[in-house]
Amino acid sequence: MRPLFQSFRLFIQQIFRDSMLSAVCIGTLVTALFIRFGVPAIENILCNHFQEEVILAKYYLLFDLMLALITPYMFCFASAMMILTEYDENLTRYLAVTPVGKNGYILSRLVFPALISIVVSVALMHWFSLTAWSFAMTLLTCILTCLMSIAVALLTFAFSHNRVEGLAMAKLSGLLMVGLFVPFFLLTNIQYLFSPLPSFWIAKLCMEQNLIFLWPATLSSLIWITVLYQKFSRKIR
């Protein structure tokens, strides 16, 4: 385990030495503060201005879902950028022939950050969410958003050759988040066109509070992860 933790320690050091990646990680807290305090403030202003009872409040759950997603998404984005940097510097292959090994590398660069992101995400949801959440539902949602974020990180790395391409791919992968909005705005069965997106099922699960949606949410994430992992694995050998 020691090589694995040393590898993870370096990963954290590298993140803090990289101004963009540190900003990304700190950005999750800024987003949480904005959702908790900024959104209700804007809601007040809008309601006063348009003389309405509620405008944004109908979508507070959607804001909470974005809050649940932002931490794993940003942490996994930072991971993908770090892996791309290490790939550029021929380090991914090198670390695979040290006691860290290929699996250790994946654990220290993807799984550990993802696990930490679940803890941070649950904490942020506890302190900054706009609607009431049970602990079980919060944990479940954060695990699901974490799985989806791992798929995004794999997608970013697998289809980019450097950090510039990685940034472009990360923006494109934001499309995977579109599913969160679908059940809120697309009320007919056409919404199921978005069923390949894990985010769609996560939104359904939280909106309808029906655990049946847990299965497609998990399954769709795992399918994305499995398919993308093949390409990821081929790339780092």
Place this chain on the structure above:
Amino acid sequence: MIRVQDMQFSYTKEPFIENMNFDVQNGEIFGFLGPSGAGKSTLQKILTGLLTTYRGSVQVNGIEIKHRGNSFYENIGVDFEFPSLYEKLTARENLNFFASLYKKHQAIDPLLDSVGLLHDAGKKVSDFSKGMKSRLNFIKALLHDPALLFLDEPTSGLDPSNAKRMKDIILQEKAKGKTILLTTHNMYDATELCSRVAFIVDGKLRALDTPRALIMSRGAARVRYTYAVNGREEQKEITLDRTGEDDVLQKLVQENRLLSIHSSEPTLNDIFVELTGRLLQ
């Protein structure tokens, strides 16, 4: 130390490495010689466990590579052709990090000193020249004092004095009893360093022997000389072992009439071209 039996590997449906068989003994420097794309790096990836989808058997220290654990790497040092270093860290920080991955490691300063980088230890790797990165990359592979070293083009991009320094270190490691697998297309390095060399072309092993035995298999060195006859320059060539029987040469030497004389020993490159019909570079 290493035993490869009936090994086959392919990236696609077409076979790439076919029926490869060889052994590497403890304490020898074993060279893989071949042109770019011949399969040398793929072979190195298989032997270091990066590629495990091969057929046949590949054993290192009695362990089938497919079934290795991570502790397998405690005794293996790898120097890839292209430097694998953290550019934002200093040379010393890089070595400290990589050393921390192993149960045992050597002191860092003597290693840095051995390749002339001690005074640059505090510099960021991004400020290093290509040659400095190559040297740092090389000592990174020696950090944990591994019994088996994989070196891929270790002298590539180095000036002659640093290339010699690296070759001296490689020979010192051999003297300590280390087993070294050297991948190169530099015939001079191979001749100078290797106990045995294997020629690899298109994923196949075309020849395997000591450099001397391979060179001698082509026959003795040749002597070419020129001299003047009636104002015209003539040239003659004989094998080195028959100079005593060449009356013309004897006479020309006695009469000081030689215009030029050269000996030409075959090189590994000549043998390689003869055996494979391909150039090494």
